[in-house]
């Protein structure tokens with residue numbers, strides 16, 4: 213069946229996890245600029261979430277903030293209920309909440325491995341299944357990391373759990389079809405991690421073929437492209453200057 217080539221986001225309702233700050237915030241604002249109403253999920257950043265909601269409402273759409281620790285399965289389940297009580301059915305889910313702890317495979321505790329898996333894999337799975345149970349279609353974008361293509365020895369628990377999210381993206385794309393498209397965006401050097409400044413990005417820019425670092429708007433462009441598409445599912449867009457090809461060249 214031929215279909216319209218793209219979907220408008222105006223009037224849709226999006227749930228963005230980890231939306232109070234950094235990339236999640238930029239994605240939430242980009243959705244609002246396209247006319248989507250936004251549920252701003254946060255864990256600790258209540259004030260940032262409240263001020264983001266104000267900013268979103270200033271764009272003429274609705275916004276609600278909902279808290280929850282997504283390393284706790286019970287709180288993940290209730291997040292979706294809270295979101296729909298406030299906002300009605302959810303059309304778009306962006307799984308962006310994350311932690312980025314420095315720990316090698318030797319250092320990572322069982323607790324850290326479990327918490328990372330719950331946050332980066334179990335929570336996106338629970339939220340995706342709950343979205344699907346609304347029986348009204350929709351679109352999901354999981355935020356991965358270009359490091360899923362290599363072995364990030366310094367962030368072992370993060371690495372393992374994002375690899376699981378990559379697999380889940382493909383599994384969900386098959387399981388939730390045809391009603392729901394499930395894709396991923398894998399950023400590379402975009403924002404410096406907590407405690408680092410722009411010099412961190414400058415220092416590492418040589419690691420990707422395009423020899424530069426990216427901008428949050430380039431990430432949101434990829435997210436919006438996937439959300440608008442009606443014929444793409446199970447796809448990963450790497451917004452990483454080509455870093456994901458590292459290791460595929462002889463010199």
Ligand SMILES: NC(=O)c1ccc[n+]([C@@H]2O[C@H](COP(=O)([O-])OP(=O)(O)OC[C@H]3O[C@@H](n4cnc5c(N)ncnc54)[C@H](OP(=O)(O)O)[C@@H]3O)[C@@H](O)[C@H]2O)c1
Nearest residue numbers: 230234235254255256257281282308309310355357402403
């Ligand atoms: N920044 C980059 O350049 C980059 C590069 C590669 C991949 N990514 C991916 O892109 C996404 C967004 O990146 P980011 O740098 O904006 O992420 P981030 O700053 O590391 O985390 C985003 C938010 O996740 C929330 N969060 C942390 N632990 C949580 C928990 N247990 N339960 C619920 N929420 C929790 C926090 O919310 P509160 O502040 O409310 O506590 C935090 O503000 C992530 O999935 C990341 O892996 C980013």
